[in-house]
Amino acid sequence: MSDDQDNTNLVRFPFSKSGVSKTSSQSRNLGLTKLSFDVNPSGAGAKGHWCDVCKGIWYTYFLEVECPVCGRRG
Numbered sequence: 001m002s003d004d005q006d007n008t009n010l011v012r013f014p015f016s017k018s019g020v021s022k023t024s025s026q027s028r029n030l031g032l033t034k035l036s037f038d039v040n041p042s043g044a045g046a047k048g049h050w051c052d053v054c055k056g057i058w059y060t061y062f063l064e065v066e067c068p069v070c071g072r073r074g
Contacts, residue, residue: 029057035061045061049067
């Protein structure tokens with residue numbers, strides 16, 4: 001999937017719980033977890049999760065709780 005397609009499919013989360021202002025820079029797309037990527041590399045239909053450490057959203061099809069970038073569980 002190209003970067004242009006990733007940006008159009010990115011769903012913005014409400015940031016009230018994370019303490020990130022809506023006027024701050026855009027959140028990062030942290031991508032799919034390894035397991036989810038192995039199942040479906042397109043990422044269509046994956047559930048997004050916010051990572052406070054990375055200030056971005058990562059995606060999974062499963063009940064994973066670990067950020068694929070920093071490893072934080074949350």
